[in-house]
Amino acid sequence: MDRAAEISAFLRSRRARLSPTELGAPFDGRVRRVPGLRREEVARLAGMSPDYYMRIEQGRGGAVSLEIIDSIALALRLDTVERNHLLNLCGTPTPHHTPGLEPQRVRPGLYDLLAVMESVPAIILGRRTDVLASNRLARALMTDFQALPAPHRNYARFILLDPKARELYQDWEQVSEQTTAMLHLDVGRFPDDRQLAELIRDLREGCPEFTRFWDNQNVHEKDQGEIRFNHPSGGEFVLHYQTLLVPGEADQSVCTYYGAPGSSSEAALARLAGLTTSSPTPA
Template sequence: MDRSREIADFLRSRRARVTPGQAGLPSDPRGRRVPGLRREEAARLAGVSTEYYTRLEQGRATNPSPEVVEALCEALRLDASEREHLTDLLARPTAARRTPVRPQRVRPGLYLMLQTLEHVPAFVLGRRTDVLAANRLARAVLTDFDALPARQRNLARYYLLDPLARERTGDWERIAAETVATLRLEAGRYPHDRQLADLVGELTLHSTEFTSWWNDHRVLRRTHGAKRYHHPLVGDLHFSYESLQPPGDSDQTLCVYNVEPGSPTHQSLQLLSSWTAAQAESAAHGSAPRRPPPRQPAPGGSAAPDSRSAPDR
């Protein structure tokens, strides 16, 4: 990733988003040829000279102070994810950030916790949205990541390149765009990650929507929210998800899809969990697979086979 270009494009895109009125500046009676703030206005709001801001926006100002970065964030009205991204982009490159990262593996304690979450979908994401491990229900609601080649176990690749993802994911466009924004955030943190660059190249070639989402420089760190899926056996599923960073590894995220007790989704998850458990038992004993449960008229839930050993990623 070209760091100077990334800094320039990100600052320009955020500057263009802020109107003079939002910044408390008087309107220009002559109008503006381009939207947003001018460079000199952004500089004034941040308390730096126009020359220095221009050097920053061109990627020529090295290692600005935390106070300057904070002032820029305030002037451009950046949210928490954008602040993190700008801090990463403006940080002085270090050997650690340039060194190729080692394969990731879910530690045994976290993997055991994932297995105990048997009543709701849960999975662990690593760098680049790689799916490092997933429990039965997660593999049923989304897709059976364990059945895929290791290189293809990736959430962004699933949402953007798997045709079934569009059918199963409610509000697919929003979810896919948010996933691209999480990749943007990671690209700022690890600008020399060759596997991330390869993934971006693959998505650029094969996804018609990816390029426009990538080029708008939106960044996002998921923390919580709502998601909807449609399972072919039990119908619509409604989840409230939480994304948590396990202590000791900031590059892994535990994602848990919670449901309201007694809700139609909760009831459907119970049904599908029982069926998938029976399927796994039948497969283990070499007997004929059970027939799927009857289609539920109310929104339902989904499940999948029990988590197997998490591979190195």
């Protein structure tokens, strides 16, 4: 990945979404050719020289201190996820940053956990949204990741490239944009990940909407939320999801899906579980 290009694109996109008037900036009489804040306005809000901010935005700022990152984050009104993404892009890693790119393995106890979660779809996500493991109900809900070639066992690849996903997710564009934003986080964390670069290339070539999603420069952590499904066997229902980090395992998380207690969605998921009989196995 071109780190300088990523820094530039991200900061320009964050500038463009802000209105000078909402930040209380006085009108200077000049016609604005592009939306949002100018570089010198960001520099003034962040308490630094315009030249220094310009070098940072162009990826020429060298080692950027945490204090400078925080000043820019405050000026651009970045949330916590966006701030940490900027830290990673500028080479100032967050406490959870892990530079190694060794192959990821799922410990046996997590496979046992998936095995006993018979009524809850669950997947274990790794770097670049690789699906490291899945239980039987998750495969019935989404796709049989185990049946795919190992390089294709990837959540983003399924969402954006599998035609079935467009039918499965009622709000496919929203899910796809959030998934793309998850990949943006990994670009900051792992700029030298060749497999991530290849995945992004494949998504650009295979999904007409991906470039638009990518150019938005949004970042997102898959933490919690809800998704509306239109399942070929289970019909329409809404599932909530919760994502839990795996202690002691860098860049691994368990993502679970469930219907609200007592809801028709919970009943639909139970019916789908009744249609599945195979045992949970590694993805």
